[in-house]
Amino acid sequence: MSTSSVVRVAVIGAAGRMGAQTCAAVEEAEDLELVARLDAGDDVGAGVRDSGAHVAVDFTVPAVTEHNVHAVLDAGAHAVVGTTGWDDGSRGRVVEHLERVNAERGDEGLGVLIAPNFGLSAVLAMTFAAKAARYFESAEVVELHHPNKVDAPSGTARHTAAAIAAARADAGLGPSPDATQDGWEARGADVDGVRVHAVRLRGLVAHEEILFGNAGEQLTIRQDSFDRASFMPGVLLAVREVGSRPGLTVGLENVLDLS
Ligand SMILES: NC(=O)C1=CN([C@@H]2O[C@H](COP(=O)(O)OP(=O)(O)OC[C@H]3O[C@@H](n4cnc5c(N)ncnc54)[C@H](OP(=O)(O)O)[C@@H]3O)[C@@H](O)[C@H]2O)C=CC1
Numbered sequence: 015m016s017t018s019s020v021v022r023v024a025v026i027g028a029a030g031r032m033g034a035q036t037c038a039a040v041e042e043a044e045d046l047e048l049v050a051r052l053d054a055g056d057d058v059g060a061g062v063r064d065s066g067a068h069v070a071v072d073f074t075v076p077a078v079t080e081h082n083v084h085a086v087l088d089a090g091a092h093a094v095v096g097t098t099g100w101d102d103g104s105r106g107r108v109v110e111h112l113e114r115v116n117a118e119r120g121d122e123g124l125g126v127l128i129a130p131n132f133g134l135s136a137v138l139a140m141t142f143a144a145k146a147a148r149y150f151e152s153a154e155v156v157e158l159h160h161p162n163k164v165d166a167p168s169g170t171a172r173h174t175a176a177a178i179a180a181a182r183a184d185a186g187l188g189p190s191p192d193a194t195q196d197g198w199e200a201r202g203a204d205v206d207g208v209r210v211h212a213v214r215l216r217g218l219v220a221h222e223e224i225l226f227g228n229a230g231e232q233l234t235i236r237q238d239s240f241d242r243a244s245f246m247p248g249v250l251l252a253v254r255e256v257g258s259r260p261g262l263t264v265g266l267e268n269v270l271d272l273s
């Protein structure tokens with residue numbers, strides 16, 4: 015990533031809840047240097063380029079995060095993304111962009127690391143859920159968050175449900191049994207065939223429960239993020255690792271070697 019040992023970091027969404035926490039964590043890390051705090055109204059590409067950032071971290075809003083990542087790549091930096099709202103289409107466009115810029119570069123290439131959740135408890139919960147999924151007839155996900163969150167269901171819950179759905183499909187399982195005829199609006203969102211329920215409650219930060227059922231037994235996997243400080247070790251790990259992972263990486267489980 016750089017010839018010097020210090021990684022220069024720009025934070026996009028720097029005034030937000032996660033951005034502010036990330037700025038503080040970067041400033042406290044001896045091997046990282048905070049070189050830009052960018053927020054709404056700033057030119058992200060110019061801010062990243064002019065600051066000489068090696069890595070830009072995006073904690074903004076779903077509506078702008080893809081645009082920011084393209085601007086970061088055009089500015090010649092790696093991107094670490096915690097913002098939600100990504101789908102196959104937006105991820106595919108980033109892969110194409112990476113292939114284009116990396117073909118023109120002489121070095122090992124730029125990397126983009128998108129993590130729906132940087133918390134260790136959440137990453138482990140998702141990993142355990144994906145492993146358990148093949149053994150249970152029923153599976154549902156409940157995510158619980160602070161009421162200032164703008165999107166539902168959470169990116170973490172979507173990622174969890176998609177992994178459960180993939181594991182169920184691999185195991186040849188059909189849909190979870192469900193006799194519902196009326197009141198589908200009370201049955202949560204359908205993410206790849208897995209029901210996902212979103213709770214918004216003052217006092218909460220970020221929490222997830224994954225429920226598995228068989229006749230006569232239940233497995234509940236639950237994780238709680240009580241403080242945004244818990245996301246910071248994962249964010250800093252991603253910042254340090256993204257430079258050695260050219261192309262697109264989705265999920266911190268890949269960096270932690272859990273996948
Ligand atoms: N992956 C993970 O571990 C985690 C992910 N998240 C996700 O991160 C995202 C941010 O969450 P949170 O910090 O709580 O949200 P906040 O609303 O607190 O912060 C978002 C920040 O982005 C700014 N912003 C909006 N538009 C732009 C833009 N075009 N360019 C630069 N900055 C912009 C906002 O400015 P303004 O307010 O002026 O519009 C605000 O300062 C969400 O998608 C959330 O789900 C959250 C926690 C953990």
Ligand SMILES: O=C(O)C1=N[C@H](C(=O)O)C[C@H](O)C1
Nearest residue numbers: 098130131163168169170220
């Ligand atoms: O908005 C939040 O707060 C969080 N967003 C992410 C998500 O949607 O999964 C990660 C974590 O749940 C906190």
